[in-house]
Amino acid sequence: MRMLRTVFRTANHHTIPMSGTGTSGLETIMLNLIEPGDDVVIAVIGYFGQRLVEMATRAGANVRVLEAAFGEIVDPSRFAAELEDKPAKLVALVHAETSTGADQPVAEVAKIARDAGALVAVDCVTSLGGMPLEVDAWGIDAAGSCSQKCLGAPPGLGPVTFGPRAIEAIARRKVQTSTWYMDLNLLFKYWGDAGGTKQRAFHHTAPVSSIYAFHEALRLALDEGMDARWQRHREAHEFFVAGLERLGLSLFTPEAHRLPMLNVISIPEAVDDAAVRRALLERGIEIAGGFGPLAGKTWRVGLMGNNANQLRIQRLLDALEEVLP
Ligand SMILES: *Cc1c(COP(=O)(O)O)cnc(C)c1O
Numbered sequence: 001m002r003m004l005r006t007v008f009r010t011a012n013h014h015t016i017p018m019s020g021t022g023t024s025g026l027e028t029i030m031l032n033l034i035e036p037g038d039d040v041v042i043a044v045i046g047y048f049g050q051r052l053v054e055m056a057t058r059a060g061a062n063v064r065v066l067e068a069a070f071g072e073i074v075d076p077s078r079f080a081a082e083l084e085d086k087p088a089k090l091v092a093l094v095h096a097e098t099s100t101g102a103d104q105p106v107a108e109v110a111k112i113a114r115d116a117g118a119l120v121a122v123d124c125v126t127s128l129g130g131m132p133l134e135v136d137a138w139g140i141d142a143a144g145s146c147s148q149k150c151l152g153a154p155p156g157l158g159p160v161t162f163g164p165r166a167i168e169a170i171a172r173r174k175v176q177t178s179t180w181y182m183d184l185n186l187l188f189k190y191w192g193d194a195g196g197t198k199q200r201a202f203h204h205t206a207p208v209s210s211i212y213a214f215h216e217a218l219r220l221a222l223d224e225g226m227d228a229r230w231q232r233h234r235e236a237h238e239f240f241v242a243g244l245e246r247l248g249l250s251l252f253t254p255e256a257h258r259l260p261m262l263n264v265i266s267i268p269e270a271v272d273d274a275a276v277r278r279a280l281l282e283r284g285i286e287i288a289g290g291f292g293p294l295a296g297k298t299w300r301v302g303l304m305g306n307n308a309n310q311l312r313i314q315r316l317l318d319a320l321e322e323v324l325p
Pocket residue numbers: 021022023024048094096097098123125126146147155
């Protein structure tokens with residue numbers, strides 16, 4: 001808990017890894033913060049924003065969506081206009097949208113949402129550990145990430161953090177959350193109250209082997225230092241982009257809001273998407289295809305954790321040079 005707080009840059013007591021991948025952490029946030037009938041505003045700039053909408057809808061929220069075209073972001077002023085029009089209990093957004101490679105500015109949106117009296121929840125599954133994310137300084141009330149992306153641990157845990165405003169909102173609920181497994185009140189009877197004075201009550205078996213692995217990944221991340229780690233991801237991205245340019249390739253996402261750890265490449269005309277990915281796979285390198293409308297038009301290259309490394313990137317660039325016509 002202590003190391004995870006440092007990585008999230010928060011003093012929140014309620015900071016734990018949920019037993020399940022990143023999605024379990026996000027669903028924990030939605031199911032605990034939303035009561036049926038609540039107004040929720042969600043930014044959708046790609047596939048993962050849409051999943052937040054689905055979770056909020058299933059939790060019974062009246063969801064209002066702020067949408068942007070693929071590759072674009074929602075201008076913070078649109079949140080202000082939307083909330084001025086009609087308040088909301090919660091504003092939810094994806095920080096690093098993995099389907100489009102776009103960086104949605106969180107600090108500005110969080111301030112606007114708080115000023116309008118809304119809670120702020122952030123999907124930082126792809127961003128945590130790979131780019132600046134400041135839970136407390138930015139005023140984020142709840143954030144959820146994963147173990148396997150920029151923190152480089154095995155998949156299986158969904159680290160979450162809840163701030164005091166979120167905990168108060170949960171305490172004020174009129175109806176209990178529909179989830180038993182992800183009920184924060186029950187979970188913290190096991191993980192412990194802030195003073196650590198109350199008796200702990202069994203909830204579910206902790207996936208201890210995953211937690212040991214995650215503990216080691218956090219230790220390595222803190223040994224490197226968060227600022228150094230963010231810088232390493234940034235430099236890896238710049239090294240990769242320079243190499244792509246030499247190969248005549250360019251990125252799909254506009255430079256103004258590009259992510260460092262998730263690079264979306266425009267596939268040139270006359271290049272066979274699947275054939276290139278297959279040839280790379282034969283050389284031991286897996287890159288991802290595009291999502292939804294970007295399928296066949298883009299490749300997605302993750303430079304996360306150990307893969308934010310120039311030797312590994314050079315290996316991919318060399319393989320691309322060999323494989324591309
Ligand atoms: C990967 C990802 C998820 C899902 O995380 P899992 O660990 O696969 O459950 C959610 N949101 C974003 C933005 C992601 O990139």
